[in-house]
Amino acid sequence: MKKYLLIAVLAVASLAAYAQPRAVGVNLGPWSSFSYQHGFGTANMLDVAANVILPINSGVGVGGHVTYDWIDPFNAPVPWNEKGEWHWYMGVGGSGGFIFGYTDKEGTAHGGSWYAGVAGHIGIEYDFWFPFQLSLDWRPSIGVGTNTGNLGFNIPGLWGGLQLGVRYKF
DSSP states (O other): OHHHHHHHHHHHHHHHHHHSOEEEEEEESTEEEEEEEEEETTTEEEEEEEEEEOGGGTEEEEEEEEEEEEESGGGOOOSOOSSSEEEEEEEEEEEEEEEEEEEOTTSOEEOOEEEEEEEEEEEEEEEOSSSEEEEEEEOOEEEEEEETTEEEEOOHHHHTTEEEEEEEEO
8 A cells, every 4th residue: 555655646746847847958148058947837947057157258167047037927928929939037046156267457367266146037038839949038146256366246247147048848
């Protein structure tokens, strides 16, 4: 009897996990990233992104964002839905990372620096009628970091998060 109950519970749990929409892909921009989205029904999702900071920002580094997003918040869906579906979303979470080395405006090379803070996420996406998704995202982060060896405000985090997303939905 216990075996059958355990099998039934596992079956229901696996079906519930399978029913949640998920997507995996890349976000291209100054802070390009690999992303994973896990939906919680049709109104919420968890977005996890592993960032690769490109030399455009005078440094190379790695980081991450994790945000909890609300899909079509305020019951305001995008009005033009034809063959696919348009959605917009916004969320809040955290971010952090490490820049391995950078050059300041005067051309002086510096060692590594780190940043950590609160992250936001706002974007619009188009879900095709096949399992493919395009999005335009802005992921600002605000917090603290080191700059030239001193603790300071993370200014690049406000503009570095504009990205074009391409994802596969499964």
